[in-house]
Amino acid sequence: MLKVGSRASTLATAQAEQVVRLITDAGVACELVLFETKGDKILDRALDAIGDKGLFTTELENALIAGTIDLAVHSLKDLPTTLMEDLTIGAYLLPEDPRDVLIAAPHLTWETLPSGAVIGTSSLRRKAFLSAMRPDLEIVPVRGNLQTRVEKWKSQGWDGLILAAAGVHRLHWQDMIASYMDPWTFVPSPGQGVLAAEIRRDNEPIQQLLASLNDEQAALRARAVRACLAQLGGGCQIPFGAYAELVDSHVLRMRAKVGDLQGEHILVADVQGDVADPERIGREAGQRLIEQGALKLL
Numbered sequence: 492m493l494k495v496g497s498r499a500s501t502l503a504t505a506q507a508e509q510v511v512r513l514i515t516d517a518g519v520a521c522e523l524v525l526f527e528t529k530g531d532k533i534l535d536r537a538l539d540a541i542g543d544k545g546l547f548t549t550e551l552e553n554a555l556i557a558g559t560i561d562l563a564v565h566s567l568k569d570l571p572t573t574l575m576e577d578l579t580i581g582a583y584l585l586p587e588d589p590r591d592v593l594i595a596a597p598h599l600t601w602e603t604l605p606s607g608a609v610i611g612t613s614s615l616r617r618k619a620f621l622s623a624m625r626p627d628l629e630i631v632p633v634r635g636n637l638q639t640r641v642e643k644w645k646s647q648g649w650d651g652l653i654l655a656a657a658g659v660h661r662l663h664w665q666d667m668i669a670s671y672m673d674p675w676t677f678v679p680s681p682g683q684g685v686l687a688a689e690i691r692r693d694n695e696p697i698q699q700l701l702a703s704l705n706d707e708q709a710a711l712r713a714r715a716v717r718a719c720l721a722q723l724g725g726g727c728q729i730p731f732g733a734y735a736e737l738v739d740s741h742v743l744r745m746r747a748k749v750g751d752l753q754g755e756h757i758l759v760a761d762v763q764g765d766v767a768d769p770e771r772i773g774r775e776a777g778q779r780l781i782e783q784g785a786l787k788l789l
Contacts (some may be wrong), residue, residue, distance in 0.1 A: 622754025722777025
């Protein structure tokens, strides 16, 4: 019986159940083990005020090391680029739409949001990019799982809420989406929409199982954007986005974007190259941002 670890939120559980179905369909029985992480417990402070790395992953990684679970399912965007010793990403799974979305009342879209509209977001990246694109908006912080954020949007009477399309899709809430944000302008979090299966390096049977389930295209895109993030320090709570897509079977292109929280200074790097070495593309994008002064903004 393979023990699969996950955060206990509704979205995280739904994602883990999708992975469990994949593994079960491959002929291996699974048991789901749920955890509450530091990021789940502390809801009265912004994520960047709590700490940077491992807010939603450390408890699962500790369980992997201890042997309490055999595999941990993460939203890749929550997973730091430097993993705990003896752990590795065994597979990149079930990629969803990487874009961000605007949740709003039926009569509103991104294009029709009025000046002074109040928009909720839990992300430094989204705050920075929103401020740069629409300095006339009022941006308010909102913490909690997806359900909590949607409830706050409704109860507070805000005009809109920015969320990851992947989570909205996985909970089948598409009817609330007012607009999809252009990923080349409103650049998503690195790896957004992809699930990561983290395992112990020495667990060869699970490595072989996951190798057969790995989404190769998602892996190439993820490796590029995570290499860029690593070049900039590897944190998950910074105003930084990176998006990559395959031009064809040989070429991968990506955009990395960083800004200050006021949206007054935005830096962009575009790189494309041989798909055989996605990390090189990511590192080059990161270096171009550093040469523009990105580290001063982070």
